[in-house]
Amino acid sequence: MRPAADIHHLLKPFEGRPVAVSVAAADPVNLPMIRHWCEAMGDANPAYTGDDAIAPPTMLQAWTMTGLGFPDSPAPATRTPAARTPATRTPTHDQLFALLDGAGYSAVVATDCEQEYLRPLRPGDELIFDTVIETVSPRKDTKLGTGYFITTAMQVRAAGELVGTHRFRILKYAPTKHARPEGTPAAVPTPSTRPRPVINRDNAPFWEGVAAHKLLIQRCTACGTLRFPWLPGCGRCGSPEWGTVEACGSGTVHSYVVVHHPPFPAFDPPYAVVLVELTEGVRIISSITGVPHDGVRIGMSVELEFIRVDAEWELPVFRARSDGSGEESG
Known part of the structure; x- marks a missing residue:
């Protein structure tokens, strides 16, 4: 309005x-x-x-x-x-x-x-x-x-x-109000409405890994510390030298939020955004699939998958495992 x-x-x-x-x-x-x-x-x-x-x-x-x-x-x-x-x-x-x-x-x-x-x-x-x-x-x-x-x-x-x-x-x-008549299904977003990540010289290798269906984690070559998100230098020792480790793809939900507002054409609230702790020990913010927004729980076991959002772009997300490990940790 x-x-x-x-x-x-x-x-x-x-x-x-x-x-x-x-x-x-x-x-x-x-x-x-x-x-x-x-x-x-x-x-x-x-x-x-x-x-x-x-x-x-x-x-x-x-x-x-x-x-x-x-x-x-x-x-x-x-x-x-x-x-x-x-x-x-x-x-x-x-x-x-x-x-x-x-x-x-x-x-x-x-x-x-x-x-x-x-x-x-x-x-x-x-x-x-x-x-x-x-x-x-x-x-x-x-x-x-x-x-x-x-x-x-x-x-x-x-x-x-x-x-x-x-x-x-x-x-x-x-x-802005985005009301739709009761019973009317939500519009399916067109691929062009999906936001694109900002790619720069510090994170370009990460996105190259995503294109190859690999989730890459930075590892400092001086002290061996793993880090995510990608940064130009090590937060522990300050070294600018780094290599990569491919994540195995397993993790657990460390925390999460449910987004209700604001509405955006590429997304249909409410939806969950999760902070996943990978088996390797670092954490990544991502979407979660395979479970409704009100079914997400802290401690839930998840596994990596890649989804295509348009003809040129794929994103890493995490799917809730169907093995029953969805109870909230104590």
């Missing part, structure tokens, strides 16, 4: 308005948070441990995030005077969202982010950040619905030095 009013003229004045001014991060850069991040990401890079540890660069935004339920907690009194610069959180963001919600653009989805790292962050660094509404796009028509792209820009400083920038973009939109 497309809203009748284009309110871009009301949104444009928000560009350049501050969201946060000289706000201190809730905690200094610290080793426990670095450890938790690395454990969650499965990143064993030795640069993030020990006396000379640095923080993973992609943690930049994590240091500036507020807690759930204590968004306005004051900075600890132990901070340095420089870190206790008078801070301001403005109502700009809430006002912008209220205007969009009131006009019918009530849904939101994150679309992308860009970060720039100017120097490594180390334990003890106390961070100050400023955030502004950078741009509000003209109204756009997307597959999700009609709406506006909003970009915020953050600058992060330590001891007065700019250490990184973070640009975050969302779409505030009015969802």
